[in-house]
Amino acid sequence: MSSPDLEQPDEQEPSLGFLAACSAQTSGNPMLESIRDRSAECVLAVYRLVKNALVHAIDNEAVLTTAEQSAQIIDSFADEVGVGVTITFSGDTIFVCGQLLRASRKIYEACLELGKLFARIDVSEVSFGRQLSKDELLQFAQAVATAVRDPERRAALLEAKINHVSARRIEPVLERRVDDSSLTVPQQVLRFYAVSLMVMREFYENVAGGTTVLPQRVKRISQRLVALAESNDPTILGLSAMATTHRDDAGRAVQGAVLAVVLGRQVTQHRVDLARLAMAALMADIGRARVLGADNRTRLMIHSDAAERRIPAATAGACLASGGVNLPAALRTVMVTESAWLERVDLLGAPFGGLTPFQPSQMLFAVRRLLERLAPRDGTSPVSPTEALSLLAEDARVDRSLVKLLVRALGIIPAGTVVEFETGEWAVVLGPSRHPQAWHMPFVSLVTHPGGAAMDPPKTIDLGAPSDSRVLPRIVRIVEAAHNRFNVTQSFLG
């Protein structure tokens, strides 16, 4: 006989938390699945028709039969999927309605053959609309055959005006993929920053417009940022110098993610934790975008307490809608919501009725507060990074340990700060000294001569380097960030 005590563990299992069991409960996208399942059939139908049209006259029974069958297949596909069929040939890759063609080798190779044939007549994409008829398809086949057979008329398909059929050529330049491995690390960092900004701009635009899909590339950005941070290249820190340039939601998101990873790396090298932190930072303004909506999304300030009060809840809603229910997404929802709440604690009181916010939420809040000093959303003049850190240290809502870690990460005179030496030279701080014993001293790039002429190329000096007999210049002034009307970021790119 089993005792009640022995049975208890099983009964307590649910208390492990439902999130532990929620791996990734997604319902999938039935339309995409349909496209993938049926795409090969469509491309093959076109392939057969074109092959027959090339071998036989257009009124040949074989061509007519194939055209009829192909029209049925395309029509049936369009009915099921809800859109017409678009076949795009891009190198060795074939897309149907934007989805990679899913087919066996034999079919794939046949389809590639079709792509090569189209390439000969300058076509890389063909589209068939809904309600496509057999006759229209025959006209298409005729145009292809003409273009292939007669070099003089190779544009026959491109120029043909056929109802429900269109063909075009895609500029290969648009398919260009930048090979990051050929770039220097600073260049990679810069390109990453630019790409991230573009991705996040699209993301926030979509959120403001009511879309809640979380693109996979947002997560890829967070992972990429962590990987780049592992290079310890100072350019990562230098990105904060661009905070004032990109004060929109996307800019703040990327800047926040960079600072969050830099801060996180002070306590852990765990890539997944860091990437999670970065991704939360990237989504920090998701609730704000939602509350503002598409019409007001470019506004930097919200002048309504009621709207501000809504933001944490809207943040939770947008996170939930975009990430679904699984442990990483739930943790991100909590982090971003708590951070948004902490930013509005004056209006709303402590998060969740006084619960201590999660550690990552506090980190996110800390970097967002710093960012607010570096690039105030209200458009007021930014303060120097050092001043921003001082103000952060004075902020009772920010955990002091986190401020210390931020100072250690960015330097007492943080990266991006413009300083003046007693000799009159100006320099841009690139980060803490490379010498571990003197990490609190800055590593700088001299940008002017003592007389104010720009130094070309800039010269780097590590003020933490052992002095030997040299006399290192002494910093006498921090140039206010508001007065920097020159490109500080350039100093990081060498």
Added chain:
Amino acid sequence: MHDGDDGEQDCQARIGTVLSGKWTLVGLLGVGGMAAVYSGRHRNGAVAAIKLLHAELSRHPEIRQRFLREAYIANKVEHPGCVKVLDDDITEQGELYLVMELLRGSSVEGLAARNAGRLPVGLTLGIIEQLLSVLEKAHEVGIVHRDLKPDNLFLTDERQLKVLDFGIARLREGADIKQTATGVLMGTPAFMAPEQALGRTESIGQCTDIWAVGGILFTLLTGRGVHPGTSPNEMMINAATRPAQSLARVVQAPISLVKVVDRALEFEVAQRFATAADMRAALLQVMEELGVPLLTPVSKAEGSAGRVVVAPAVSPEGSLGRVPVAAPVRERSSAQVPVAAPATQAFSPEGPSRAGLATAVLAPNATLSAAQRPRASGADFDVAAATPEDSAALRELFTAMERALVTNTQYGKEHPEVVRRFERLFSLVASGLMRTDIGLVWNVTPYSFSLGSESIWEPKPPFDRVPYQLFSDGIRMLGLVPGLGQDEFITFLKLITLDPATEVAPEDDFVTMLWDADFEHVVHQAIDSFAEGNQEQRANFERGVEDIVGLAQFDTSLQLEDCWQELRKPKAEPSPVDTKARLLRCLSGGYGGDAESFAKAAAMELEGPTPSDLVMKRALEVDGAMLRVIATRLGPDVLLTGDRFSRAAVMAFRDAELSGNPASVAGPLRAAIDGLSLAAPEMAIAMIEQIAKAFESFGSLNEFEGSRAALIGAMVSKRTIEHLLAGAERTDKSGEATLRGLTTVLQYLDATHVPGVIAVLTQLTRPEVLAPLIAYLGRLAHGHEDAIAAQFLTADEELGVQLVRVLVTLATPAARASIMVACKSPHAVVRIEALGQIEGASSERLRTELRSLLEDKTEDVRVAALKAMVLHQIRIAGPYLVLRIKSSGFDKLSKAEKREALATVYALAPQRAEALALELAADSQLMGGDSHDVTRELAAEVLGKHSRSPDALKALREISGKRWGNSDRVRATASVAVEQIEPRTKTAPAPTQAGGRRA
């Protein structure tokens, strides 16, 4: 004695003791029949192996003498491949011990065991070359080993082969001298030359060792013994009687290598290589032909960094006709993790430029230690130089993988066949990795895995989506690198076979999942195409990127100079001293120091040329423990996150309600619950409960009651209810838990699910599940009366009765109309209940219904109807039943039916039943006959069973005592009933009215 565990325990117990005041025994390395071997540390710090002759043997002078003599045999062989005896001594207890050099590495046997008994060709040839070099020296001084086998060969971390156990066989002979005077066989059957197996000791010589070397070669190359045999005896008989099979019959090997092995294994001594030197020369020729470098020992520092040796490989099929690859030689401490080379690898400079399944890229970080080495990335690999053997090997691997996956789908992961197939699959991976110097890598195409242009796996549906999805997400190359463990491999396999439509979070693709998985021994190459959408959108994206990059690179030298001119003379700005001091003051506030002095020190620091490290460091110090706490808290806490997430979800839902889009929040929650309710219903319930409870954290529940009902209603789909019901239908513990949870969940639900619940009612098989659903319907089924009515046609008796009661509870006009439908139920019990509820007990139709049922021709039907009335408590039938019992025809019924009828009345209307029973029991009829007596008996019986009234007691006493009109049977039954009732009347509370009478 030193047998088994006891002996080992004794030896273990000696660890820590000091021998001869100088050698401390540090660890036990092994225990043999003659001696135990320890690692020891000299008082001067030197380390060595201590071989301690067992105490009982140390008492025999002859054995001691031989132990020493044989031990020093190895010293006579002046070769680094022999283990030197450095010293010998006697313990205080008189035990003899030897001090020998301590080896670190692995036995060749151990190395091979981790690779299905085989080693790469290059490594094998390198080892054998070193072995022959040792034998050359040994044979020169007249020493024959006689027990060569992989277990007696030890490869150190420095890649130096050491030949162990010189002369031990002779010592064994000496130890057993009393028991076996002659014909003692020495050696190990699997590596025993024919003359040795035949016991021809006079023929044993250096050629015996040559045969053993051939046997070792054969075994390491093929993974099997020279002679078949499952027991040592069988192998020995085969060794003594049968010529060895040719290596060529077992594997495809270069002919030159086959010749060397076959000649070493010749049955006739004269046919073998005459000397070890001859064989070594032949072997060196083969190595040169195959491009295999010598196994060159390295310095200790290099060796400990985890070197691997470059050597030819053997494919899984045994093909040897290919280029060398590297194999590891380091000892592993854990059976779980390592199957192949260590994570850190170095490559012999003399190694081939192209090796194995992947091109051997000499990555710049290859010689770093494990801690320094960045994780391998796809960029380190190149699959361009694959050979046909590589293709074959990978093809076999993926074929095995597909089979394993199919079996897994069919039978589940616990099935023995599935387990076996996955084990075989992993052994293929492991042996593949053992043969490579950098890893197994392959390309991903939309429909296959390939090596260059050659396809190695073109899966059929459903597995065709594996390469498709990987390619679609941007993955172009995948690879497994040495060091891969079974767990990591299985995790990798699970990941790449996930179904993105149902098992992958929306934010994830295979690239992000591979990154998150943080594999140590899986590499991938992926393209990052951040631009999305149509061509125009992609073009805009690229232009935007270029604009931002251009802006960042824009040369602003002129602006800088203007700025300098303008700002050179500062206005009223905070000086850096002030700013920095303020920062430090803030940060040191919690330090306990004097903030002012910090500020001063900070100011001095900035002004002075030499920084004051102390001030800075103290101000910025963060306790190490605090750092660890922060790091730990960065990870997710499932429980806390679940709670906090539930609160966030509630908050989000209320906001979404206000903005008119509640589905945006409820939708994902419902999707999650849907999934959970199928896979883990109890978790779905836990989630619903937690979210319902989260409403309470926002203040007064009254305020949110509507929101809560709306959210829970929206979260719980029809499918979820179906899943939960299916779970609750199970009769195990999980079913019970789900039922309890379902009951709770139903309390939260609004009327949304009434139609769904009604629809599934008739499919339920477990009566317990019905109760919470009926309660739910009784609470909320207003407006769904018609749907309930429709169930009466198919509902069974019990459900029908329950539904009638639901309708009665609803008490709406529509409910009343629906009850009328129940009056047409195929089940009489339902009809009765319905009629009674509508028309009351006096209903003529009810009587007709009851009559038709209780007057059925078949007794079984009548009895079943009675039982059903009790079961469903059809009280409405009570009055009619009383009439029926009192009717004249009742006596004619069978005893069983009469008993059932009386019991039914008692169950439905106990008060009325007692009066009736008393009436029946007392009804003495002159002409009643036997059947009437039976009725009276049964009445007395039922009173005895239930009654506790003094009136009944009195009546029954009278019946039991009066002979007139009462048969013996009736009186006897009445007597029994009296005995039964009496005790109850004493304990029963006295009725108010009867109290006086009793007094």
